Amino acid sequence: MTTLEQSLRIGDVARLAGTTPRTIRYYEELGLLPQAPGRPSGGHRLYTQAEVDRLREVMRLKELLGVSLQELKELLAAEEARAAVRAELRRDDVEPERRRELLNQALGHLDRQVELVERRARDLAKLHEELSATRRRVRRKLGALDAHTRGARS
Amino acid sequence: MTTLEQSLRIGDVARLAGTTPRTIRYYEELGLLPQAPGRPSGGHRLYTQAEVDRLREVMRLKELLGVSLQELKELLAAEEARAAVRAELRRDDVEPERRRELLNQALGHLDRQVELVERRARDLAKLHEELSATRRRVRRKLGALDAHTRGARS
């Protein structure tokens, strides 16, 4: 379980996620990524696999949802909330009151994301259907053309 | 049938499509929209409903596919091909040879579009599933929390 994961530097993270150090610093600056967890004596940023995953997720959402980094940051409040939940849940003495609050917050954020995704999926499905219909029509015309040409035994 | 549609000016088109004149001119400059069909003596651009539709389609594809305007232009070669087909098909004397060629071109472009849409749809579906799973877990935790609280008759 103790994967001994540690000490990825910004260049490693960038390579692993398929981007550049500049982008990572930029995202950190925007608050899209949390401050690098390790930073021994103000030196280089140190990351773990968790940060790589987070980064990939950010990139994926950006690509799939087509939102600005600012909107994405707001959307990602969900992740932060869930992180907070996980952190608090590790301790056993959280009051159920508080626990429920955190969970409900996370649920709200998740609902926003799900709704966004569903809207886009619906739109895409509609577009797909239209394209397919057009494609079928074109193929039918091609078929008719073939048949006619052969029928005329040119 | 003769809808007598005509004489929309650039501002009208912009309002109807939910954008601005600047954007329309920009798209025309990029070749995303054809030259305005009417331009009496070098004066104002004149459009018909067809141009409004085309514009909306461009905006929709841009939004849904998340591609650059340049990529979009290349993708939209399909529409141009289909327009050419429609134009030529109106005449009855097109050689079947040529006809088949045009139709096959259109089919190719359509296939590219369909594939792109399908890829995105698959990615979105995967994301949706993951979000839903997470959501279910959160709800389960909330449920357990409720049950426990009531069980403890606090």
Place this chain on the structure above:
DNA sequence: CAACAAATTTACGTGAACGTAAAGATCATA
């Protein structure tokens, strides 16, 4: 410890997709 790769901050540069301003031309209406 020398030396070289990789990281740091600071700051200016860039391409895409438009916005906006200016100066003038054109169109609809009173």
Place this chain on the structure above:
DNA sequence: TATGATCTTTACGTTCACGTAAATTTGTTG
């Protein structure tokens, strides 16, 4: 025909999402 709204081109400005360069510092390795 006057006049105000809308359009024209030209051109510079702006925001976003980074790229790139410079000067310096930090880690790593022989």
